[in-house]
Amino acid sequence: MIRIALAQLNPTVGDLAGNAAAIIGAMHSTQAELLVCTELSLCGYYPGDLLEEESFLRRVDHALEDVLAASRTVPALVTVIGTVRRNRGPGKPLFNALLAIQNGAIVAEYYKQLLPTYGIFDERRHFEPGPEGACLLEVAGKTVGFLICEDGWNSDGRDYKVDPFAALRAAAPDLVVSINASPSNIGKRAQRHALFNAAAMKNKLPIVYVNQVGGQDQLVFDGASFAVSPAQGVAFEMPAFETGIDVVAFDDGRFTGQLQGRAMPDTELARRQIVLGLQDYARCCGFKKAVVGCSGGIDSALTLALAIEALGAANVTAITMPSAFSSEGSVSDSVTLCRNLGIRLHTHPILDLVRQYGTGFESAFDAPLQGLTLENLQARVRGTILMAYSNASGALLLTTGNKSEISVGYCTLYGDTNGGLGLIGDLYKTEVYALSRHVNQVAGREIIPEPVLSKPPSAELAPGQQDTDSLPPYEVLDEILKWHIEGSRLPAAQAQHAQQFVEQLLLQQGGAALVKRILGMVARNEYKRRQAPPIIRVRARAFGSGRQMPIAAHYA
Template sequence: MKIAIAQLNPIVGDLKGNAAQILAVAERAAAAEARLLLTPELSLCGYPPRDLLLNPGFIGAMEEVLLDLAQTLPPQLAVLVGIGARNPTAEVTGNKPLFNSVVWLEAGRIKTQFHKQLLPTYDVFDEDRYFAPGQSDNVMVLDGVRIGISVCEDLWNEESFWGKRIYRVNPISQLAGQSVDFIVNLSASPFCVGKQTLRESMLNHTAQQYDCPIVYVNQVGGNDDLIFDGRSLVVNHQGDILARGQAFATDLVWVDYDSDGHQIKSGHLPAHPAEATAEIWCALVLGVRDYARKCGFKQVVLGLSGGIDSALVAAIAAEALGAENVLGVLMPSPYSSDHSITDALALAANLGVETQTIPIAPLMEGFAQSLAPLFVGTESGLAEENIQARIRGNLLMAIANKFGRLLISTGNKSEVAVGYCTLYGDMSGGLAAIADVPKTTVYKLCEWLNSPAARAWVKQLTPNAKGEIVPAHIITKPPSAELKPGQLDRDSLPPYDVLDDILYRYIDEHQSQADIVAGGRDAAIVSRVLSMVKRAEFKRQQAAPGLKITDRAFGTGWRMPIASQWEMSNETC
């Protein structure tokens, strides 16, 4: 039995477009004499559809498109498609009105449905809001071959791997008990750094645990804040990887199941970025490209300050959309250093992006005159500094509105965490490209971009004669917002290696203040940083969507209250 694994990049809600993608790969699979085609979780509507699932018209349209798709697919091919399916017993049982389902299409009709059993409600997932859990084992018999059907989270509850069980049932154990020949898993598993290594370890362990091959298909592409990295996998009963889909790209993977020998034969194993910096780069490029494309933007604009954050974002945008579609705007103030301008122009020349320069001194003077009667007798300080950032934000938004460009903001995770950013200023934009990238990682990425190792994954950008994409001075100079004379980031923040360590321990590892101090960090610095994190919550909830690349991002998975009286210093365990 020849199996085709379709690693698709759907657009959420584009039912007809997603069906066309499925039909196109089905025709390729049938031409290659495949018998079974797998598509990702919720492949017809795209993942995550979120509250579109609460719209009855959306569900009805999905049913109509599914029927049309069934009738146009090659009749000799069995196709598994992911949909949100109605729960006919919802009113009687009081359960949710939908299932997260896999539909078996063949010979012009819907043969049967299989329902996801485990519904995640942690981090970015909220499936219990929409779906009822499936209650039966999902076994598909195709040409005498018994195939166990599972959906994403169904695979992630193996107690012998995790050391604990999150859910009461283990669908994979149940399927193995049904004497299936192999198990398939239709997935939409979001990317975070290092997750592929975890996936491969988990599949290796699970296949060995149940002496059963596993075919895992994953969605690819960016959908809002989430990035899906593909890298679909096939492992044999010993857990050896037989085939892998491309990383961060659509793919059609082929394997053969030998029913006589009860084994899957090896397929293709393309290279994929295993190093963290390469993974992050590829993820951010895909995230920017798809966010722009799926929102209808062809061109972007960003502020170029001569700093390292805007340098990285400009490089990502140029790689994602082409340098000809990126506009960098320099907005020097009286406090801008000469090297800020020359560094920004050198970066733009390296990338090949267009620039415009708009000095903001006249606008600063206008604001000062307008506010002078109210501000008389006060000292110049944070309010005046923020006006500069807001002038720049207004200019960038005007350019974005005037020319239909997507404004990409350039703040990193360290700044967003502690509020070292200006609401309606440098936070302005439609997408925050590096809002989940700590400052220390920003430096690592820029250094990596200038290294020979980057050449395997950076396709659109060419180093200059010095071998640089990011000018060296941008990387080596002390970071500064340049909102007042001689200002440096270290005047307001701890060194970034200290800050990022504290933030990682608190945000990602959920360590208490006492734990962080016990880990070697200064108590006063820890207290100040955690207080800054708390106070900045109102800013984060008004920020542009940020691309998620870590386990704990300030996005849909971060649900902190703004008006809270809990103090981090109260945390003792």
């Protein structure tokens, strides 16, 4: 029998000393024979162009020396880590490497063979593919084979010419260990389980899948490490969004351990993912406080609720900035919301500021400030006030745009797009409502007031304005956007629903014109998205690095 400790850690990119300390702490906390950490666990995933800086690579080497030295204090333990290794031959200068360490020595070394360059990934930018073949190591009487993340995703042979599982199948180890930095999104857990369960069955190989936890810029890693065998299916799973070290025993082709993980509703996954993403973004960037512009609408209400869950009520501030067009309900709803949340609400009216801008504009340009120009000015005045507060207080300004609005450009550059991070920018408007109701349900009371949930959405930048003046109902818009932006990347049921919805819409009078108009709005507003702050990724295809579209292009 072999006992395997799965170290579901939260490494920070560039914090070599901190990451090494976490690995060493895991080494000293387990009685297992094999400790498995995650992909690039020593330097953090993904370092990007830090990998081109020699000083960074030297720090990686020093951190590895610290881990090797620490391994001498637990000489019987084999520790698997992920790190960067130099390529002395032709090709890119580095390898994405797995090292097995024991008693001060590297006892096995494996380089990632399949380097993803799709979606959010661009590993071929820095890494050379490792040589084909299996890497094996004897541990506690068991033969262990190794994979790194993407290496395990080509068992069906459709995406790459090389299938690392083929070499392992021929070598026939007792089990396979896969180290991963696999970002979370809606549907990802089920996708992983299905893929690795199929791989275990096809290759007749038990697999231990270890994944990191934590936020890194747009990405959030959920952990949810698991073990799967041909005889058992998924036999063991760790909790999602939690760091920890759990031990699973393996013998005679079977795993023994406590099954702690579970499937989550999409709303719960989104909430926990956004909260963890904000916590780590703030921690890594040095922010302890956040500020949100509170309009009395659903988007800012949900953003505030999530920010408070992540950072605590004492560290979150709301600012309401009523204008000539703000309804009495929006102001009172903001007061009720902040009272429910237990946070302070500052009031900074913008009526006089907008009036002064109007006077100056007309004097300078001999034209009145009106229409869309006036609407956008109000948003930009508010954005300036929020940034001024952020500068004065050191609080991180959180933007409040949702994916539906960001998709079609229903936002103002240098106005409501101001800020350092967007929490709900990968949630469609219908999902914003669903998650808001989930927040109330989890709290067991009305956090987000019912009037906020039930009133028609409005930017309140013009008299009687409603979102439906410019956009179709969100129940229609969101299905068009899912179909267009994500398509087959959606979970199967959602993809089928969106496809059927659009097909039916195209058969209706005016449906084809509506779809064409929405797609045109998405295309025209790429320049806005390019300048917007990063958003926390929740879905398989989010704006940012996961959807790279040209600004200057002709879209049919």
